[in-house]
Amino acid sequence: MNTTEVKGNWNEQKGKLKQKFAELTDNDLLFEEGKKDEMLGKLQIKLGKTKEELHKIMSAH
Numbered sequence: 001m002n003t004t005e006v007k008g009n010w011n012e013q014k015g016k017l018k019q020k021f022a023e024l025t026d027n028d029l030l031f032e033e034g035k036k037d038e039m040l041g042k043l044q045i046k047l048g049k050t051k052e053e054l055h056k057i058m059s060a061h
Contacts, residue, residue: 013058020057021047
């Protein structure tokens with residue numbers, strides 16, 4: 001998967017997360033190359049969710 005595909009997919013994921021969790025800001029969901037795990041860690045802390053719960057939320061249709 002190339003960077004363009006990841007960013008496109010991330011835009012969809014970001015939308016899902018913002019719909020489900022109104023307290024999230026664009027800054028919380030800022031995607032930086034190589035820092036996905038760091039961002040997910042911040043989301044885990046802010047939302048009180050596990051990494052598995054976040055992946056489940058993002059993969060739900």
